[in-house]
Amino acid sequence: MLAENQITRFVKLTTLVTSYIDESRQTSKEFRRLWALAFRGLTDLGLDVTWTPKQTLLKVNPNLTVDLPIDYIDWVRVGMFNASGELATLKVNEQLSSYKDKSSARLSSLTSEIEANITNPDTPFWYGYWGDDDYEHYFGVGSGLIQPGECKVDAQNMVIILNTDFQYSNVLVEYISSPIMDDDYSVDLKAQEAMIAWLRWKDIQSLPSTRLVNLGEKRDRENQYKIQKRLARKRLKPFRLQVAEQYSRESEKLAVKA
Amino acid sequence: MIVTTQNMIDRTRRTYYANYPSDDSTLTDNEILLHINDAVAAVITKQATEGYQLTGIMSVPEGYISTFTFTSLIKDNDTGFYYTTIPHPPIGLSGNSGVESVFFSGFSGTSRPVLYVSPREVDYFRFMPSHPMAAYYWIEGTTLYFFSRTNLPSTYKLQLRMATHVTSDLNAPINVPPDAIDLVYKLTLEKLVQRKGLAGDDIVDSRDK
Numbered sequence: 528m529l530a531e532n533q534i535t536r537f538v539k540l541t542t543l544v545t546s547y548i549d550e551s552r553q554t555s556k557e558f559r560r561l562w563a564l565a566f567r568g569l570t571d572l573g574l575d576v577t578w579t580p581k582q583t584l585l586k587v588n589p590n591l592t593v594d595l596p597i598d599y600i601d602w603v604r605v606g607m608f609n610a611s612g613e614l615a616t617l618k619v620n621e622q623l624s625s626y627k628d629k630s631s632a633r634l635s636s637l638t639s640e641i642e643a644n645i646t647n648p649d650t651p652f653w654y655g656y657w658g659d660d661d662y663e664h665y666f667g668v669g670s671g672l673i674q675p676g677e678c679k680v681d682a683q684n685m686v687i688i689l690n691t692d693f694q695y696s697n698v699l700v701e702y703i704s705s706p707i708m709d710d711d712y713s714v715d716l717k718a719q720e721a722m723i724a725w726l727r728w729k730d731i732q733s734l735p736s737t738r739l740v741n742l743g744e745k746r747d748r749e750n751q752y753k754i755q756k757r758l759a760r761k762r763l764k765p766f767r768l769q770v771a772e773q774y775s776r777e778s779e780k781l782a783v784k785a
Numbered sequence: 786m787i788v789t790t791q792n793m794i795d796r797t798r799r800t801y802y803a804n805y806p807s808d809d810s811t812l813t814d815n816e817i818l819l820h821i822n823d824a825v826a827a828v829i830t831k832q833a834t835e836g837y838q839l840t841g842i843m844s845v846p847e848g849y850i851s852t853f854t855f856t857s858l859i860k861d862n863d864t865g866f867y868y869t870t871i872p873h874p875p876i877g878l879s880g881n882s883g884v885e886s887v888f889f890s891g892f893s894g895t896s897r898p899v900l901y902v903s904p905r906e907v908d909y910f911r912f913m914p915s916h917p918m919a920a921y922y923w924i925e926g927t928t929l930y931f932f933s934r935t936n937l938p939s940t941y942k943l944q945l946r947m948a949t950h951v952t953s954d955l956n957a958p959i960n961v962p963p964d965a966i967d968l969v970y971k972l973t974l975e976k977l978v979q980r981k982g983l984a985g986d987d988i989v990d991s992r993d994k
Contacts, residue, residue, distance in 0.1 A: 552842045556901035566914035
C-alpha cells in the first residue's frame with residue numbers, strides 16, 4: 528500500500544491541467560478549455576507513446592473472422608500461443624479479401640475461379656519450403672517465417688480476416704485500446720512533463736500572433752513539446768544494458784556470407 | 786482607523802458643503818452612495834489594469850473580494866439549467882476576472898470549483914470532451930446559470946467569490962484596500978462637484994448654493 532503523499536505512477540489529468548494553470552498564472556476560469564485541450568493531448572501522447580498494448584484471446588467465428596474488441600483503436604500483433612506461452616504471429620496478408628467479411632456466408636462467397644494451388648504455393652503451416660514430405664524451394668517466393676496462418680485487419684468492419692484454411696479456434700490479439708475514465712483520466716508519471724508541454728503549446732497555438740504571443744514563442748513551445756514527447760518515450764522504454772547485451776550476443780552467429 | 790461606507794458618505798458630504806451640512810441640504814446618503822459605488826468599480830478596474838501592465842496577470846486585489854452564499858438554486862425544467870440571482874453584474878474586467886470562483890457548499894467542506902464557461906461558449910461546451918464530474922456556470926447580467934449532469938441535493942448552497950463595489954451594511958468596513966480609499970473619495974467628490982457646478986435656475990427657496 529502506498530504511503531500518504533507518496534508519488535504515484537499515474538497522475539490525474541486534472542492535476543496536470545491545474546499544474547499548468549498554476550505555472551502560467553492563469554485562473555480556474557481557464558480549466559474547461561485547458562481540460563479539453565489536455566484530452567486531445569492525452570490521445571496524441573497515448574497513440575504515440577503512453578498507451579500500453581493489451582492482449583486478449585478472441586474466438587474465431589465460423590466464417591473464419593474474429594470480431595475486434597469494442598475498445599479497439601489499433602492492432603500491434605495478431606497471433607496465437609505457441610508451446611512456450613509466447614505469442615506466435617500470423618502472417619499479415621493484405622491480399623486476403625474483405626468481401627462479405629461480416630457475413631456468415633463469407634467462406635462460400637470466396638469461391639475461386641482460378642485453378643487451385645497456382646496462386647497459393649504454401650500449405651497452411653509452412654511457407655515456401657515444405658512439400659508433401661520434403662522441403663522444396665519455389666523460385667521467386669521468399670522464405671517467410673514459420674507462421675500458423677494468415678490474417679488481415681479490417682478496422683472498418685471491426686474484424687480480423689483469416690485465411691480460408693485457418694485451422695485454429697482462438698486468436699491472440701495485442702492491440703491499443705481506448706482508455707476508460709473512472710473519476711478522471713490518468714497519465715503516466717514519465718509523460719507528465721510532455722503533457723504540460725502540450726498544454727503550454729496548445730494554449731497559445733491558435734491565438735493570432737498580434738495578441739500576446741509571437742510566432743517564435745509558438746514554434747519554441749511546439750519544439751519543447753516534441754522534445755518532452757521524445758523524452759517520455761525514452762523514459763517509458765528505457766535503454767537497459769541487460770537487454771542490449773542480449774541483443775548483441777544473439778546477433779552474433781556463424782553463417783555463410785553471401 | 787477602519788473606514789466604513791458611512792464614514793465615506795459623511796466625509797464626502799462634509800467636504801461638499803465645506804462644513805457640517807445644514808438641515809435643508811438636499812444631498813442624500815443614497816446619492817453619495819451611488820457615486821461611491823461607481824467610484825469603487827472604476828478604481829477596481831484601474832488597479833486591476835495597472836497590475837496587469839506590471840505583471841501580465843489580470844487579477845483583482847483581495848481587498849475588493851467578497852463571498853456571497855446562495856441557498857435558492859432553482860432548476861429551469863425547460864432548459865435543465867439551474868439558476869440564481871446575484872447581487873450585481875460582475876465587474877467587466879478582461880479575462881472575466883470580475884468573478885474569482887464559484888463552488889458548492891452545504892455538506893462537510895466545499896466542492897471542486899464549478900467551471901467557468903464564457904457566454905460565447907455556452908452553445909457548444911457540452912458537446913466537447915469535458916470532465917464528467919464537473920458542473921459549469923456562466924453569468925448573464927445578474928443571473929448566474931449553472932449546468933450539472935446530476936440533480937443537486939436541496940441542501941447544496943452556491944458560494945460566489947467576486948469583486949464587489951456595493952455593500953448592504955453601511956457601517957461595515959468598506960470593501961476597498963486602504964491605499965485606494967483616497968482615490969475612491971476623489972472620484973466621488975469629482976462627480977458631486979461637477980453636479981454642483983452645473984448652472985441652475987435658482988428660483989426655488991433654500992436651494993443648495
